[in-house]
Amino acid sequence: MKLIYTGKTKNVYALEDGNYLLKFKDDVTGEDGKFDPGANTVGLTLEGAGKAGLRLTKFFFEALKEKGIPTHYVDADIEEATMKVKAATVFGEGLEVICRYRAVGSFLRRYGKYAEEGQPLEAFVEVTLKDDARQDPPISEDALDMLGILSKEEYTILKELTKKIGNVVKEELGKKGIELYDIKFEFGRAGETREIILIDEISGGNMRAYKDGKYIEPLELEKLVLGE
């Protein structure tokens, strides 16, 4: 088992069977010791954050599997805080795909002239480049195509998949009286057919979720969704 990538919240190991192992850390993104799913820096370390994130990820990826939505998930070992995944190649050097149900965060910072804070959005999808040095700039379908990152056909698939997955998460949270404001995903191409599949994780660190108008921290989200 060989460490091939050290990420902000996960390490990645290559397995001999061609799959990969993601090791979830207790680090979460944020700034100045405050959690922020949109941040590019590790903001704080929370004991148990890795396992909690993996439990939620396992839960959501298994829910997606039941619905026939393609992901990189193979299985998970909660005690070890590891998830086995299929090999996939990211688009360019990585994209983030955001699905929004409420106008908050970077959406509001950009489009606040036309949107009110918290205004409902209907599974609105946008794509940003993973590029810390350039503050993850938003990028259009045309630019993705022109720069050879993602074809127009792939963009259409990506957008539809994003809405489907966002809606699965929203529905699951809804069952617990939790409202999803926004969520970010990563996708990649897998196998010889270069099928587009969901990669990375789905946990409190990737979304903004609210209950009774109050923001739910990642660790709390895991408890509310999966119980103690």
Next chain:
Amino acid sequence: MKLIYTGKTKNVYALEDGNYLLKFKDDVTGEDGKFDPGANTVGLTLEGAGKAGLRLTKFFFEALKEKGIPTHYVDADIEEATMKVKAATVFGEGLEVICRYRAVGSFLRRYGKYAEEGQPLEAFVEVTLKDDARQDPPISEDALDMLGILSKEEYTILKELTKKIGNVVKEELGKKGIELYDIKFEFGRAGETREIILIDEISGGNMRAYKDGKYIEPLELEKLVLGE
């Protein structure tokens, strides 16, 4: 004749016949006394900049008219530095539509991970919101539609018009050995049919033009294109 808007580089007056009069000023956008077509502040005042901008605008708008491309242009009075235009309504509170032939400026600042400085682009179109407070954020076709600023059908028309107009300008400059790197336009809806037409101006202040690898200042551009 009633002053209805004081802009950074032009004032707008309402005429009794329902048309409007644009009065070109000698102010150009920039920062710290340096001209920058992408800037949101008046950077400097150049004597003759208003008339020079109007001369170029007249030249290009008449070239567009000959090709049947719809604009707000009626006529121009160079001595008065005024242009008579048809009434038009901007999209939302105003958009800038950029057509790019080389990767420079804000494109490079955003997508420098995937593009080299000066790399050729084939009339690449992007849209930004006119919003000084939010640094004119780029906005996607989907977001424009969702926020009620521009429909998808209108976006398609806007993009095609932008490429056509950009190519007319590029061709005219090419005749003088000048290369167009990028240019920004404004559009609006006119008349009962809400036809999309080009508004504002086409001058050195709206574009980056180079000759023999050297950037051409707005006043110099007018001289090179129209002669002394």
